[in-house]
Amino acid sequence: MFSGKVAILVLTTSFIAKKACATFVALPSESWKPQCRLAKELRKLPGLSKSKVDGEFAAYAALEKTRLRLLIFATKNPGDTDAVLLRALAEAAEAKQETIRTAAAAMVQKGLKATAYAAEMAGAITSAIQTLKAANDGTNYCLNKNSKTGNGNTDVDSEGCQTLDFQAELPPDTLNGGVIDTDGFKTNTGLTGPAAKGQTDKCGFFAAAQGAQSATAGVQIGSGGAKISLGLGLIEAEASNTPSRKDLSNFKTTARNEATTFFGKAHAAIMELNQETSNPLGTESAEAIMKALTLEPAALAAIKQQLAASETDGKISGYDNRDNALKTDYFGAAGEKITPLWNKVKDENVAGSSDVVGKEVKLSSLKTEQQLRQVLLYYRNRTAKETTRQQQEIDRLTKANTAATKGAETDATCEKKGKEDNCKDGCKWDTDGENKECVVDSIYKTKQTKEAKAEDKKEEKCKKHGTN
Numbered sequence: 001m002f003s004g005k006v007a008i009l010v011l012t013t014s015f016i017a018k019k020a021c022a023t024f025v026a027l028p029s030e031s032w033k034p035q036c037r038l039a040k041e042l043r044k045l046p047g048l049s050k051s052k053v054d055g056e057f058a059a060y061a062a063l064e065k066t067r068l069r070l071l072i073f074a075t076k077n078p079g080d081t082d083a084v085l086l087r088a089l090a091e092a093a094e095a096k097q098e099t100i101r102t103a104a105a106a107m108v109q110k111g112l113k114a115t116a117y118a119a120e121m122a123g124a125i126t127s128a129i130q131t132l133k134a135a136n137d138g139t140n141y142c143l144n145k146n147s148k149t150g151n152g153n154t155d156v157d158s159e160g161c162q163t164l165d166f167q168a169e170l171p172p173d174t175l176n177g178g179v180i181d182t183d184g185f186k187t188n189t190g191l192t193g194p195a196a197k198g199q200t201d202k203c204g205f206f207a208a209a210q211g212a213q214s215a216t217a218g219v220q221i222g223s224g225g226a227k228i229s230l231g232l233g234l235i236e237a238e239a240s241n242t243p244s245r246k247d248l249s250n251f252k253t254t255a256r257n258e259a260t261t262f263f264g265k266a267h268a269a270i271m272e273l274n275q276e277t278s279n280p281l282g283t284e285s286a287e288a289i290m291k292a293l294t295l296e297p298a299a300l301a302a303i304k305q306q307l308a309a310s311e312t313d314g315k316i317s318g319y320d321n322r323d324n325a326l327k328t329d330y331f332g333a334a335g336e337k338i339t340p341l342w343n344k345v346k347d348e349n350v351a352g353s354s355d356v357v358g359k360e361v362k363l364s365s366l367k368t369e370q371q372l373r374q375v376l377l378y379y380r381n382r383t384a385k386e387t388t389r390q391q392q393e394i395d396r397l398t399k400a401n402t403a404a405t406k407g408a409e410t411d412a413t414c415e416k417k418g419k420e421d422n423c424k425d426g427c428k429w430d431t432d433g434e435n436k437e438c439v440v441d442s443i444y445k446t447k448q449t450k451e452a453k454a455e456d457k458k459e460e461k462c463k464k465h466g467t468n
Contacts, residue, residue: 023241024207026141026198027132028148031245033159034187035125035234040160041180042122042270047173049111049273054172056104058282060097061369066289067093068372069363073345075379082341085330088302089290095298100279107276114273117266121232128230129161135205142203149199175274182275183250184267188234190247190254197243208240232262287342294331294338303330352378414438 067090074086132142133156143152156162179187206228209218220226221240228237237243251259251267258264281289293299301316303326308314319326331337346364351357352375353366366372414427415438423429423438430439 023200024202024204025200025241026144026203027243028144028198029146029152031191031196032129032143036129036159036161037179038185038188039122039125041176042118044173044175045115045118047171048175049115050170051172052107052111052273052276052278053104055278055282056100056107059279060100062282062289063093063097064369065372066286068376069345072350072363072376072379073348075376075383076350084303084306087306088299089293091302092293092296092299096296110273114269117269121266124232125234126161128235129156135203140202142205144198182271183252184255185248188248191245196245206237206241206243287339290342291335291338294335300326350375409440411439414440
């Protein structure tokens with residue numbers, strides 16, 4: 001009788017144990033694979049940030065090359081009818097560059113913030129899945145491969161939960177709208193109940209300790225709010241063998257309660273960066289950039305400034321009521337004057353781009369900023385040299401003219417100069433007469449004229465030999 005009771009007790013205990021073990025559930029592929037795909041997208045944030053910032057840098061560089069070309073032509077040909085317009089467009093390019101510098105700084109801030117959130121979240125997901133992957137001996141495992149069957153460990157890396165391995169060159173990237181969109185982390189819908197439970201008898205990770213945790217193996221689950229939480233709460237088990245996945249699919253509707261949590265803030269930061277439009281100027285032609293610059297307020301302002309500067313007592317405000325007329329005069333009613341202007345600029349032959357400074361090439365053939373800066377410096381130096389030469393000529397002629405037109409000397413004015421060495425510059429000391437005196441020098445102007453002609457011949461000879 002006693003032995004029969006023992007047998008019944010053993011069978012009952014064995015049944016209960018088997019029933020309990022049958023609830024040791026893995027995670028179905030529908031639960032963990034979408035999270036790995038989300039981690040894969042989150043890891044694109046550095047590349048996405050790079051592509052956004054690179055767009056600003058490319059636009060800045062394109063503007064700089066266009067600006068230099070315009071200034072080269074205007075510096076080489078300061079008297080050209082289009083020089084005012086070219087300088088104005090160059091000024092507008094510089095103003096646009098300042099705007100880009102500000103935008104790039106803001107873009108970097110957004111990129112750093114979004115990347116920090118994304119890295120934190122991707123790391124949390126990857127760490128959680130890698131933890132479950134490690135609980136595998138070949139027979140028992142915690143990740144299902146196909147829905148609720150098979151060992152999914154071999155799919156972890158390919159699904160996006162591999163350990164990070166960035167290459168030296170970070171490629172620009174874009175987000176998959178099927179995984180992350182403006183509403184939320186689209187594929188990370190809520191998963192609870194039977195749908196969140198995978199294959200049974202394979203994983204005891206989510207099973208609660210059978211007794212007080214101080215004296216019983218396992219993790220305390222369900223008592224006093226104790227639970228398992230992985231991936232910052234993306235995967236949780238609030239009761240034994242009941243894993244679930246948090247809903248992050250739409251922060252405006254089903255996941256609105258998560259909008260102010262870490263996940264909602266991460267999504268907001270990512271979207272703030274993702275919705276920034278790339279600057280198109282970096283991929284535009286020089287002609288298209290010039291047309292875009294005509295729309296910048298700085299272009300018209302620079303035209304007014306140059307016109308006012310060319311007038312005596314000119315005022316910029318004097319042109320304030322002539323905006324439409326100035327735009328038509330310089331840009332054309334619909335910007336039609338820009339295309340022929342660009343054709344003129346790009347076909348200009350310029351020197352200074354090579355070791356043989358006098359060798360000329362088409363302006364459009366210069367592709368690098370270094371070449372363009374070198375040519376601009378060449379023409380600026382030439383202009384400065386010519387300006388100096390002209391100023392020296394003006395000073396010389398002014399001096400000669402002042403002396404020549406100082407006023408005709410008379411015997412009376414000469415007498416006032418005194419005697420001998422003091423009697424000069426239009427006067428001479430007369431020793432022929434009975435009374436020595438300071439009188440008018442009749443050949444003084446003739447001597448000045450000869451000296452001026454001799455100086456002119458000397459300068460002409462120097463020019464032929466390439467010196468001053």
